[in-house]
Amino acid sequence: MTTLTFLGQSAVLLEADGKHVLVDPFLTGNPKASASADEVPADVILLTHGHGDHYGDAVPIAKRTGARVVAIVEIANELAEQGVEVADPNLGGTVEFDGGWVRLVPAWHTNTTPNGTVAVAAGLVINFGGRTIYHLGDTALFSDLALPGRRDALDLALIPIGGHYTMDRHDAVEAARLVGAPVVVPVHYDTFPPIETDAQAYKQDVEGAGIARVEVLAPGATLEV
Ligand code: NI
Numbered sequence: 001m002t003t004l005t006f007l008g009q010s011a012v013l014l015e016a017d018g019k020h021v022l023v024d025p026f027l028t029g030n031p032k033a034s035a036s037a038d039e040v041p042a043d044v045i046l047l048t049h050g051h052g053d054h055y056g057d058a059v060p061i062a063k064r065t066g067a068r069v070v071a072i073v074e075i076a077n078e079l080a081e082q083g084v085e086v087a088d089p090n091l092g093g094t095v096e097f098d099g100g101w102v103r104l105v106p107a108w109h110t111n112t113t114p115n116g117t118v119a120v121a122a123g124l125v126i127n128f129g130g131r132t133i134y135h136l137g138d139t140a141l142f143s144d145l146a147l148p149g150r151r152d153a154l155d156l157a158l159i160p161i162g163g164h165y166t167m168d169r170h171d172a173v174e175a176a177r178l179v180g181a182p183v184v185v186p187v188h189y190d191t192f193p194p195i196e197t198d199a200q201a202y203k204q205d206v207e208g209a210g211i212a213r214v215e216v217l218a219p220g221a222t223l224e225v
């Protein structure tokens, strides 16, 4: 079993067997953050891409905890130059860590870090605590969202619904259908005015179509996966 805690925006903390996987730790400057960069635990940190609302506090948290950061190679190289221990896959690559693994899969989005490093964006297929979670990262709707679920039986998907910078909640209904996970947690909405949306309406649309169960989590809420 894996315990998922939503930290706001696209940040999630996964806990299993006393270990912690931290994804997209945008906490400082995040008006919805439910954890502090000074305190959040991490044994490994995973990044979907380098935009500030995902890269966030990755460097200070990695330095405080000693966690290794898994990010696409160009961003991993930037992090390594800042003194962070990294793994540097590219799309399609799988990195093992204590308790699980993560594979980078395509996402349709741009990707520049706050320091100017340019790469392509990724989604993350994460296996941890015996569960497989697909974090779509920031992406538009595209048909290859269906591919990760053909290889691995997905237990949960984290899907952006806020629009403007990603797919909106209507495209996210079709995304949930393509991904095929039995449980969906919407992310990347209501943090800032451009991405405000109606998560309860999304839940009604997805559940009404019989696609998946949708768990709308307030920042700080947890879910057993
Ligand atoms: Ni982004």
Ligand code: MN
Pocket (backbone or CB within 6 Å): 051, 053, 054, 138, 165, 188
């Ligand atoms: Mn974003």
